Amino acid sequence: MAKANDTKNRIWLDYTDLMADAVGPAHGISQAELDAEIPRMQGISWRLKKERAEGGLAFMNLPYQKEWVREIEKYARSLPGNIENFVVIGIGGSALGNIMLHSALNHPEYNLLSQEARGGRPRMFFLDNVDPDWTTSLLEALNPRRTVFNVITKSGDTAETMANFLIARAWLMRAVGKNALCRHIVATTDKSKGHLRKIVEAENYPSFIVPDGVGGRFSVLTPVGLLSAAVSGINIRRLLQGAADMDMCCQADDPRKNPAALNALLHYLLDTLKDKKISVMMPYVHRLRDFADWYRQLWAESLGKETALDGRRVNTGQTPVKALGATDQHSQLQLYMEGPFDKVLTFIGLDKYPKETRIPRAFPDMEGIAYLGGRSLSELIKAEQQSSALALAKNERPNCAIVLPALNPHTLGQLIYMYEVQTAFAGALYNINPFDQPGVEQGKKYACGMMGRKGYEKYKDDVEQSSARTRRTVP
């Protein structure tokens, strides 16, 4: 794939096959459709810059907030060598970024390596659910004397996180005593408010701050995501540098020169003009499978909104779908090729994989496999990516690719920041607030009611009335 790329380590977007001249006018964007939106996009760009200059859009300044980097690195260095497990307790935006950084930048079988092969660093775990079987089983597998928990919640009353925290804390106390808790727990929470901050002060845990004005799904470049990354040895300065470099790329008011703005616009137009209600992200990089999961929260929770327009209810938001190449060619490609024309696909490709291996020559008389011999495995996965893209385009299925020259903190930082800015642009295009999540409140109230929280009794009644209806069941 030829590319006039000035900076050697810069990622780029190839959107050739999103356009009508590649996939036809019914399913691709015409030049005229794109051009018509350029003035509006410039207006959005100016508006976002103004908001940022006035102290809003705090996530955009995270690449430059170095004040906590030194503290985080100091904490990571000071972790005693006998600590063999580091367990993040968080959920949603307080876990997905951590998981994504770990999967992308650490050894694919990291937890199975010896501590020496891990550079003396602990194994990493991410407890982001409240399944009693999983919580119990995980603790069974760990030695409390050699385990540190990083509990992450800005508000300090996220039910799932605090439930797991209370369980982990009691489990630690039984083994090490209350006074030693502060050597086994590190908290990431609001600087002054909330229950977790109070507990930190009462029990003297080390702690980091979730800054104000940065929502959970935009928080990976704060201590929320950076602490566990640094503990596992990831170069968080390079990660922030990548984000800062992408910030420079996203300064262009002309969307044709701004990858975040352009990708937002193309996806918005594909949704609203061509009915592509589903956005599939399909990295052909095994390590980026959880990047797709992180994107899935960012895109869904930011853009899935109900608003009113001229008194009419409007429900926005593409449904993001996580897929993985080449694996899902044997699972989802049939649907993407022949199913409804309701999808746009984003491939993520890698020029140079972190490790390479060659397929050995063998069985020369078996023509159905002999051709593989002598080729590298990256040739195979790249051929599969290109082949899927072409087959889809020939079937009028719009798809684009983001290409990383290599996978490292610098390129991943660019990718993260690009998608965060793209989400801000998309929010403006849909004319919704991409930074709230009002739709989850009702469910939380019912759950508080069911769990007997004071003041939530009427929600419990609602759930019980609903359960008491005649149920339709089979068999």
Add this chain to the structure above:
Amino acid sequence: MAKANDTKNRIWLDYTDLMADAVGPAHGISQAELDAEIPRMQGISWRLKKERAEGGLAFMNLPYQKEWVREIEKYARSLPGNIENFVVIGIGGSALGNIMLHSALNHPEYNLLSQEARGGRPRMFFLDNVDPDWTTSLLEALNPRRTVFNVITKSGDTAETMANFLIARAWLMRAVGKNALCRHIVATTDKSKGHLRKIVEAENYPSFIVPDGVGGRFSVLTPVGLLSAAVSGINIRRLLQGAADMDMCCQADDPRKNPAALNALLHYLLDTLKDKKISVMMPYVHRLRDFADWYRQLWAESLGKETALDGRRVNTGQTPVKALGATDQHSQLQLYMEGPFDKVLTFIGLDKYPKETRIPRAFPDMEGIAYLGGRSLSELIKAEQQSSALALAKNERPNCAIVLPALNPHTLGQLIYMYEVQTAFAGALYNINPFDQPGVEQGKKYACGMMGRKGYEKYKDDVEQSSARTRRTVP
């Protein structure tokens, strides 16, 4: 065929909130809409029974094919105690079922347990991609002398599987020599045809058969899925018994008494009458996250089809989406609550979790967390499932639940079989063939061309011409 149903351990479907009386007529199915399809469904049921009686639909008879169970158990028992790693090499239907059984029925941190805690059984790995970094990294972490590979491909020329097989074989040869390969490789492939069968004969590997007439995505109850399950200690007889018991449930020609038929019909009607193009499966059971992935292949590849009706192109198939409760309440629920009305959700709930734990009482003065103290963690996750379901229903979002009394091979066998039969019913409703996947052939041809396979030169030319187009890129 099988003994009477063990009703105590039976799974069931609760579809209350798929109906118009719960979520309104715009987004739910009315009784009249359901009743109108009953004669058609009875006809489909008769037709499927006839086809099965005539030797078709081979997957339906798998619960009774005990001839390979004894062989599999014998192999599993005979695995030497010094084997510490069992690596499945397969992709799509030759991996997703294996992964699903392992996640669902083995300890959540199985590979981290000591071999003793694993009952002397090996660690389990599933190499289902061709990322050079992952393949290389996985082999780095394993000792070849203590590793067995189960290579699975019916045709024997699946490029991804054979590439990884050739790499693993060479890696083994360097460590143990060619003559010992047969102690480190076990193949699952066609009984007589294909390259892998020839290699098995030439190199004398133990082997199992992928039976004829069973497609990859319906093959989990053949040696494809059962061998790795048995090696890790799963009771495959109980799994098959569960499937057989569900077969009895699915004999009813009246869809109102047949969970597979009814769930197929409800999803078909929600798609075609109410525009629910997306089917979200969201287990509130951490161990069932990969069941959702297995379902994702089954539903997508079976129903995502292009056909012609009266000369008009028709593109069928709901897009299956994998989600996980309670985790994705903090990622996807906002979109499910407020986004487009294009989804139907299936929760999977558990009456009794495999392990239980209690949230300790602590911090009685902090009312935002104190209410959790003394409650069990399963109360919390169940309250969250009920709360999400109710909040969604009140927002006119159709959702249903499959309830498992417990999670064990018997209930999982029922769930697997129900979804397989449901897929056959759905194929008939959409009037497509749910057992083929013609849409993936074009991409495979391009990839063979790119990799230099003889006879595929013209496909290589196509890809190169496509790459040579002027690309649109940014920045």
